[in-house]
Amino acid sequence: MISQYSKPILDSPPPISLSMHHLFANLSQVNAIQQMENVAAYPFLKDRLDKRDLHLHAFWFDVHSGNVFLLSRQRQRFVEVNERSYFTLMEEVKAMAA
Secondary structure, rough: OOHOOOOOOOOOOOOOOHHHHHHHHHHHHHHHHHHHHHHHOHHHHHHHHOOOOOOOOOEEEEEOOOOOEEEEEOOOOEEEEOOHHHHHHHHHHHHHOO
């Protein structure tokens, strides 16, 4: 009797369209930003953030492509971290700390 509940409902998950993938990506990026804001609200971190003694960064991992993205405050969007963008992104991060 229990075995009837252990069978998967679908043989395989339905395919996700590219537009659905972009929707999920956008929602999970918004979530990453929201989580960074939530962490920044902790009182023991807020003092250090206000003093610029600590900086928070949001990363996002695209499971579909395997790429990693960093939230660029200058560009106001997530930027893929790769060979071309790495040094520019690190300069942006260093400028925040200066």
